[in-house]
Amino acid sequence: SVPTSVIRAREQQQQQQQAAAAAASAETTIAEQPSSNNDTCNNDVENKPPPPLLECGVYMAPSTIGNHSNLGIYTGFALQPNETIRFPEIAIPLLFRNFDQHPPNSLGDGTLWDRYIWGAHVANLQDPLDDYDRTQERSVFVPGVGCTVNSMLDLQNIQSTQGSVYDTANVPRNHPAAGSFSPYHSSKTITTREIPIGSELLANYGDGWIPNIPNVAVTLDQHLDQADKFVKHYEEWMAKIVEKYGETDKLSPEMLEKLWTMARGLHPSRDFSVLPPEMDLSRFLSKSSSTKDANANEEFSSSSSSPTREYWRSQSIRSMEWLQKHGKCQDHIKPGISTIPNAGRGAFASRDLPQGTIVGYAPLIHIGEAGTDLLQFTYHSSSSTNKKQYTKPELVINYSFRHPNSTLILTPYGAGVNYINHASGQRTPNVRVQWPKEESIAHKPDWLQEKSVRFLRDTTGKIGLSFDYVALRDIAKDEELLMDYGPEWEAAWEAHVVNHVPPKDALTYVHSSQYTGEYLKTRNEQLSDPYPTNLHTLCRPWFTQRPDGTNVFARPMRQDDQYVTCEVVERNPRDDSTTYTVQMSLGGGDGGGSNTNKNKVVVVVVQGVPRPEGIELFDKVFSQDMHLPQAFRHPISIPNDIFPEAWKNKL
Numbered sequence: 227s228v229p230t231s232v233i234r235a236r237e238q239q240q241q242q243q244q245a246a247a248a249a250a251s252a253e254t255t256i257a258e259q260p261s262s263n264n265d266t267c268n269n270d271v272e273n274k275p276p277p278p279l280l281e282c283g284v285y286m287a288p289s290t291i292g293n294h295s296n297l298g299i300y301t302g303f304a305l306q307p308n309e310t311i312r313f314p315e316i317a318i319p320l321l322f323r324n325f326d327q328h329p330p331n332s333l334g335d336g337t338l339w340d341r342y343i344w345g346a347h348v349a350n351l352q353d354p355l356d357d358y359d360r361t362q363e364r365s366v367f368v369p370g371v372g373c374t375v376n377s378m379l380d381l382q383n384i385q386s387t388q389g390s391v392y393d394t395a396n397v398p399r400n401h402p403a404a405g406s407f408s409p410y411h412s413s414k415t416i417t418t419r420e421i422p423i424g425s426e427l428l429a430n431y432g433d434g435w436i437p438n439i440p441n442v443a444v445t446l447d448q449h450l451d452q453a454d455k456f457v458k459h460y461e462e463w464m465a466k467i468v469e470k471y472g473e474t475d476k477l478s479p480e481m482l483e484k485l486w487t488m489a490r491g492l493h494p495s496r497d498f499s500v501l502p503p504e505m506d507l508s509r510f511l512s513k514s515s516s517t518k519d520a521n522a523n524e525e526f527s528s529s530s531s532s533p534t535r536e537y538w539r540s541q542s543i544r545s546m547e548w549l550q551k552h553g554k555c556q557d558h559i560k561p562g563i564s565t566i567p568n569a570g571r572g573a574f575a576s577r578d579l580p581q582g583t584i585v586g587y588a589p590l591i592h593i594g595e596a597g598t599d600l601l602q603f604t605y606h607s608s609s610s611t612n613k614k615q616y617t618k619p620e621l622v623i624n625y626s627f628r629h630p631n632s633t634l635i636l637t638p639y640g641a642g643v644n645y646i647n648h649a650s651g652q653r654t655p656n657v658r659v660q661w662p663k664e665e666s667i668a669h670k671p672d673w674l675q676e677k678s679v680r681f682l683r684d685t686t687g688k689i690g691l692s693f694d695y696v697a698l699r700d701i702a703k704d705e706e707l708l709m710d711y712g713p714e715w716e717a718a719w720e721a722h723v724v725n726h727v728p729p730k731d732a733l734t735y736v737h738s739s740q741y742t743g744e745y746l747k748t749r750n751e752q753l754s755d756p757y758p759t760n761l762h763t764l765c766r767p768w769f770t771q772r773p774d775g776t777n778v779f780a781r782p783m784r785q786d787d788q789y790v791t792c793e794v795v796e797r798n799p800r801d802d803s804t805t806y807t808v809q810m811s812l813g814g815g816d817g818g819g820s821n822t823n824k825n826k827v828v829v830v831v832v833q834g835v836p837r838p839e840g841i842e843l844f845d846k847v848f849s850q851d852m853h854l855p856q857a858f859r860h861p862i863s864i865p866n867d868i869f870p871e872a873w874k875n876k877l
């Protein structure tokens with residue numbers, strides 16, 4: 227529940243927003259009427275007057291921390307600490323690559339993906355590379371804030387991608403839809419401090435990689451401190467000049483600006499790239515000229531203890547007018563269970579969305595030619611035998627776009643858009659994708675007209691294509707948004723439903739999150755009453771010996787995701803808790819901490835009901851629905867009427 231103070235603050239903001247919207251709307255009508263059709267898109271929405279500006283709580287817009295960062299996420303409301311940003315997001319597991327390792331088989335094509343990937347642990351995916359060696363971490367794709375947010379040290383105001391919830395939206399394992407969508411959702415972004423309206427939302431995901439990016443201000447703490455020292459020296463020097471010559475009109479704001487630019491130029495090294503490009507030095511001016519200058523630059527004052535940090539902080543807040551002009555709304559769409567039976571989750575209108583509204587916006591991660599190889603995953607029977615079982619496309623392909631006559635694959639990362647389900651025929655679509663009309667930091671119209679798939683293959687460092695998702699008619703609040711995935715998708719889906727053969731374990735399978743057994747079973751109990759075949763127990767291999775010679779799990783438990791196979795050999799119920807005796811084999815992985823422990827069987831005693839820490843019931847690797855050989859895979863079709871001829875590189 228939201229405190230009343232927040233509601234009141236929001237009411238005030240709404241009034242501010244409406245006033246700003248009215249102002250910006252007037253501006254839009256005069257200055258930004260969509261120009262004549264300059265792409266191949268042609269639909270009914272095209273020639274209608276622009277829809278009214280709507281309220282918006284989350285914007286995607288160019289980042290304040292520099293062009294290298296591409297886009298950022300901003301709040302359209304002032305936020306209190308510990309609020310959840312609208313709306314929690316989907317998390318799509320990526321099998322094709324381990325975290326931090328771009329697959330070598332693409333020769334660079336698809337490297338763009340490297341920027342939009344998290345380690346699987348952030349979304350709490352219970353899907354390791356194999357049971358025992360978790361030093362190699364899988365990746366996860368979290369579109370929306372999770373993908374867009376930039377990181378900047380102590381300007382952090384949110385924590386994004388906070389775990390996720392597993393559930394398959396009641397689609398049973400024997401249904402043709404099982405495994406065709408991600409079961410991980412509700413990945414939250416939480417505010418860590420009070421955030422003023424218009425602020426860029428910034429995380430802190432460790433900035434060690436920043437010095438490796440060309441042309442980027444290096445924002446590590448040490449560089450900010452160093453820049454502060456420089457600013458302080460400069461101010462002392464200025465103070466001396468003023469002391470010597472007295473307040474004088476000769477020192478004009480323009481001259482101060484030039485002097486500062488010159489001083490900055492004395493330190494061209496990247497270590498000084500965080501020096502503020504402009505500084506308020508108005509206090510060094512005579513009274514008459516300082517008033518003007520102070521008003522012009524009141525948001526940044528160098529009297530703070532860290533002028534450099536204060537400068538960057540002041541840069542991270544934008545006006546509502548700026549956001550409405552340069553931003554694309556990201557909270558017109560909220561997730562929910564689809565109205566289409568067994569289609570998983572869907573996208574719903576969070577407010578009334580008049581015809582022509584851009585209900586969603588998504589930059590597109592492109593793979594030019596290597597997509598079919600790159601997004602293909604081979605399942606092996608076990609890490610020890612490594613026998614190839616089957617190969618199938620990644621789940622993320624179901625969320626990606628393709629044209630039947632092209633190798634190009636485009637994956638959208640806007641908030642909520644990945645939840646939009648398919649409709650055609652009687653259930654008519656109310657949304658379609660089109661190329662944005664204006665050039666922006668993440669959309670280059672010349673890519674549509676002059677560039678080839680080969681160019682896209684070789685352009686691995688930046689996004690240059692985006693989709694606007696446009697309302698084809700008025701959509702009421704809470705209505706499900708649907709788009710036409712195209713005839714290829716529909717034919718593939720229909721064939722899949724007709725030919726589907728349910729998996730053999732469909733009736734015995736229980737995902738660990740749905741397992742209701744109160745206690746963990748002993749080895750003997752399992753002989754007559756086994757767990758479902760997809761479940762097994764794994765233990766943390768960290769323990770200490772007590773004076774009486776028994777082992778107990780070490781506290782605090784190390785959170786390094788190492789596990790070994792283990793079994794409960796004994797369970798003793800007591801009044802207040804239960805004692806488990808667990809036998810683990812340290813030979814299964816690198817557990818136990820030292821090589822001398824390898825292959826040693828250790829008995830650990832642990833207390834706790836019903837699932838004591840240290841021993842956990844896990845799904846076996848690749849047992850979830852999405853890994854079923856028969857799980858549906860097919861990309862969404864890019865409508866032919868917007869697909870450039872030059873990109874058709876395939877018959």
Ligand SMILES: C[S@@+](CC[C@H](N)C(=O)[O-])C[C@H]1O[C@@H](n2cnc3c(N)ncnc32)[C@H](O)[C@@H]1O
Nearest residue numbers: 406407408569570571624625644645646647648
């Ligand atoms: C882009 S995702 C849409 C979001 C998805 N429903 C989810 O829960 O994440 C595409 C997948 O949604 C499902 N889907 C979408 N439209 C559908 C429809 N009309 N009928 C059945 N399944 C549908 C299919 O599993 C498809 O592969």
